Amino acid sequence: MGGGAEMSLVPSQEQALIAAAFAAAEHAYAPYSDYPVGAALLFDDGAILTGCNIENASYGLALCAETVAVAKALGGGRRGGLVAVAVVGLKADSQPITPCGRCRQVLNEVAALGATDPLVLCVSKDDVRRVALSALLPHAFGPSHLG
Numbered sequence: 001m002g003g004g005a006e007m008s009l010v011p012s013q014e015q016a017l018i019a020a021a022f023a024a025a026e027h028a029y030a031p032y033s034d035y036p037v038g039a040a041l042l043f044d045d046g047a048i049l050t051g052c053n054i055e056n057a058s059y060g061l062a063l064c065a066e067t068v069a070v071a072k073a074l075g076g077g078r079r080g081g082l083v084a085v086a087v088v089g090l091k092a093d094s095q096p097i098t099p100c101g102r103c104r105q106v107l108n109e110v111a112a113l114g115a116t117d118p119l120v121l122c123v124s125k126d127d128v129r130r131v132a133l134s135a136l137l138p139h140a141f142g143p144s145h146l147g
């Protein structure tokens, strides 16, 4: 397993990933929660794919930013190579956002396909917390369980 806790990004890479997540959050469609979120995924070829949360008048149908980003990745043909993830919440004065439980599982699918343990940057306006996906989702259920 590569990445995750034993891996850190160089500062310029980290800044670029966080900037991409902030830019993605600007496109958030979050009129019901007023909680805009952006996510950015960094792959081992240097590509960054982003997503934002997309809510719905039927509230329970909201899509999280990380899930939208993962849909772009898998839908674009990527199968692994996930090195790092940045998740940002734009709500002023809020603590750094951590991926919800469903998003942890969704991120784990891409990570498991490439046997990486991505570093997750949990970001607020003035704070960054760095944690491995495996720490956010220990003993994860993944593709290998299905044989």
Ligand code: THU
Pocket: 030, 033, 035, 037, 052, 053, 054, 055, 062, 063, 064, 065, 066, 098, 099, 100, 103
């Ligand atoms: N949200 C995300 O986009 N990602 C998460 O990991 C947590 C929550 C979104 C869903 C909803 O649109 C808003 O934040 C408030 O829950």
